[in-house]
Amino acid sequence: MSKHIRKAVFPVAGLGTRFLPATKAMPKEMLTVVDRPVLQHVVEEAREAGIEHFIFVTGRNKGVIEDHFDIAYELEDTLRKRGKAKEYELLMSALPPPGATSFTRQQAPLGLGHAIWCARDIVGDEPFAVLLPDMVTMGTGPKKNRCLSQCMDAYNSYGGNIIAVEEVPKEDTDQYGIVSLGKDFGDTFEITGMVEKPPKGTAPSNLIISGRYILGPEIFDLLSKGKQGAGGEIQLTDSMIELAKMQSFHGVRFDGRTFDCGSKLGFLAANVAFALADPALASGFQNELRKIVGGF
Ligand code: UTP
Numbered sequence: 001m002s003k004h005i006r007k008a009v010f011p012v013a014g015l016g017t018r019f020l021p022a023t024k025a026m027p028k029e030m031l032t033v034v035d036r037p038v039l040q041h042v043v044e045e046a047r048e049a050g051i052e053h054f055i056f057v058t059g060r061n062k063g064v065i066e067d068h069f070d071i072a073y074e075l076e077d078t079l080r081k082r083g084k085a086k087e088y089e090l091l092m093s094a095l096p097p098p099g100a101t102s103f104t105r106q107q108a109p110l111g112l113g114h115a116i117w118c119a120r121d122i123v124g125d126e127p128f129a130v131l132l133p134d135m136v137t138m139g140t141g142p143k144k145n146r147c148l149s150q151c152m153d154a155y156n157s158y159g160g161n162i163i164a165v166e167e168v169p170k171e172d173t174d175q176y177g178i179v180s181l182g183k184d185f186g187d188t189f190e191i192t193g194m195v196e197k198p199p200k201g202t203a204p205s206n207l208i209i210s211g212r213y214i215l216g217p218e219i220f221d222l223l224s225k226g227k228q229g230a231g232g233e234i235q236l237t238d239s240m241i242e243l244a245k246m247q248s249f250h251g252v253r254f255d256g257r258t259f260d261c262g263s264k265l266g267f268l269a270a271n272v273a274f275a276l277a278d279p280a281l282a283s284g285f286q287n288e289l290r291k292i293v294g295g296f
Contacts, residue, residue, distance in 0.1 A: 002159040005152065005214060007122075008051040008129040011115035012039065013059035013106035018263060027062045029133045031267065034274045034281070037068065038261045040094060041274075042133045047096075049148035051129060055102045055122050057115045069101050111233025117223035125217050127155075130236075134262035135211030136270050138277065141255035147212045151252050154188045155214045160248035161240070163191065164212035166258055173203035177237040179251050180204040191249040196237040197230040207251065209237065210258055219243055 016028030029039035079088040102122045106115050137147040151162045165179055182190030222239035229235035260266035275285045
């Protein structure tokens with residue numbers, strides 16, 4: 001039987017240069033999609049999937065992330081005294097239990113693989129999940145469950161390593177990590193190969209590695225080699241390629257939508273989609289959108 005996945009790593013040490021100047025003094029993971037930071041959406045997805053311990057790999061200027069997942073005594077006390085029970089409950093329901101968060105620093109943004117490696121001692125010798133906080137997912141399938149829950153279902157069926165994938169237009173494949181397909185079961189399939197940012201026209205498929213993973217702890221030994229890959233960065237994909245020589249990898253076609261909130265377009269689309277999915281905002285927001293699209 002596969003080992004239970006208890007821990008998730010959130011790499012949040014990137015510089016967010018695509019969002020300057022917004023990210024000069026504020027981490028990009030704290031930009032809001034409707035009423036909560038991008039990172040809170042992703043932590044909620046992990047909680048929904050049964051994650052019990054949340055490991056954040058941060059960097060300089062990211063201290064506010066730690067505060068966000070802690071109590072805010074003065075604010076909570078004021079809300080209580082003013083009888084704002086709903087707002088107080090909203091804060092309390094998002095608070096991880098005491099001791100359920102860990103923070104470590106990457107020190108220098110040497111790449112995603114290096115960020116994950118920085119969590120090695122906190123993860124220890126057990127399989128774990130990775131969620132890229134840039135990628136915000138919305139479950140649109142019958143169960144409305146988000147991407148990591150669907151990865152957990154695949155893990156419970158197949159064990160080994162799991163990667164969520166998504167289709168992109170063929171001409172965009174050179175910007176992403178791409179998987180090769182083996183035996184196809186529909187929602188899931190065997191992964192027979194991976195390549196990071198293949199030159200145009202050489203990608204083995206148009207399925208990109210989309211930001212949710214379940215990995216065995218053996219990945220850390222491979223990452224510790226610190227080999228630089230595409231863009232001079234220590235790439236997670238390169239170590240996964242090595243791990244795939246020893247262990248199975250399955251891909252999960254996520255039944256839902258993923259928004260790349262690390263790009264302006266994806267971030268704006270996420271705000272529109274989440275606002276339209278919120279019953280308290282939907283009809284008013286639709287009216288506003290119609291006015292804007294119709295030229296005010
Ligand atoms: P990105 O490359 O999209 O993030 O990494 P970035 O570097 O912050 O963005 P831009 O291109 O400058 O705008 C994907 C995820 O991996 C994390 C980022 O924080 C992001 O969540 N990451 C990336 C790290 O934690 N450390 C790194 O060295 C690189």
